[in-house]
Amino acid sequence: MYPPFDAEEARALIAAHADQPGAALPILHALQARFGAVPAAAIPLIAEALNLTRAEIHGIVSFYHDFRSLPPGRHRLRLCRAEACQAMGGARLAQAAQRLLGIGWHETTADGRITLEPVFCLGLCAVAPAALLDDAPLGRLDAAKLETALEAAP
Numbered sequence: 001m002y003p004p005f006d007a008e009e010a011r012a013l014i015a016a017h018a019d020q021p022g023a024a025l026p027i028l029h030a031l032q033a034r035f036g037a038v039p040a041a042a043i044p045l046i047a048e049a050l051n052l053t054r055a056e057i058h059g060i061v062s063f064y065h066d067f068r069s070l071p072p073g074r075h076r077l078r079l080c081r082a083e084a085c086q087a088m089g090g091a092r093l094a095q096a097a098q099r100l101l102g103i104g105w106h107e108t109t110a111d112g113r114i115t116l117e118p119v120f121c122l123g124l125c126a127v128a129p130a131a132l133l134d135d136a137p138l139g140r141l142d143a144a145k146l147e148t149a150l151e152a153a154p
Contacts, residue, residue, distance in 0.1 A: 002036030002071045009034065010042050014049045023050055024060050028067055036071025065106075065118075072115035073108040075153045077101075078132045081118045084125035089142070093129045094118075096143035100150070114150065 010031060017026040027046055031038050038061050047054045061067045079085075079094055101109055101116055108115040124130035127139025133149055141149075 001074060003034070005035050005039040005041055007041065007045065010045055011049075014042075014046055018049045024052070024057065025064075028061060028064075032067060037068040040069060068106075070108075072117075073112050075113060075134055075150075076115050076117060076132075077150070078117045078119040078122070080120075080122045080124065080128070080130045082121040082125075085129040088128035090129040093131075093141055093143065093146065097146060100143070100147055114153070 013030045013034060014027050017023050017030055020026055024046065027049075028038050031042050031046075035042075043054050043057050043061070046052075047057045050057075061069070077097065079097060080090060081094070082090075085093075097116060098104055101114055103109055103114075103116055105116060105118050119132070122130050122132060122137065124137055124139055127137075129139075129141050131138045131141055131146070133153060138145070138149055
């Protein structure tokens with residue numbers, strides 16, 4: 001789904017954003033959009049372009065949960081972990097999802113099909129517990145409905 005990391009292409013993406021105020025985040029978003037992740041090999045390139053240390057760039061990447069070091073699976077399941085969803089059985093749903101997929105948070109199934117990510121509010125409180133499968137909202141979920149939705153994903 002994503003191309004392999006290419007240092008020259010990464011340098012071009014970095015250069016395209018390097019002059020923006022607060023350039024680190026736009027650069028990281030651009031790299032992740034292109035390569036599916038912010039590969040470790042990109043960290044020194046960003047640090048050099050922004051005159052920051054590798055540790056500073058690593059700190060930014062590791063602080064924000066949306067950045068990944070490896071590309072996601074073909075499908076991303078994002079389960080809401082906010083209060084409304086928790087009140088409506090979100091913890092049970094999360095346990096069911098982890099059991100069903102055999103993975104934990106921020107992990108991808110062995111076949112590369114599904115990546116499981118927590119999200120802190122999808123704005124779907126009225127249909128809690130909720131999730132996004134890729135960009136499709138799922139509401140009033142329980143384990144059976146979640147399993148059906150995952151089976152329908154190619």
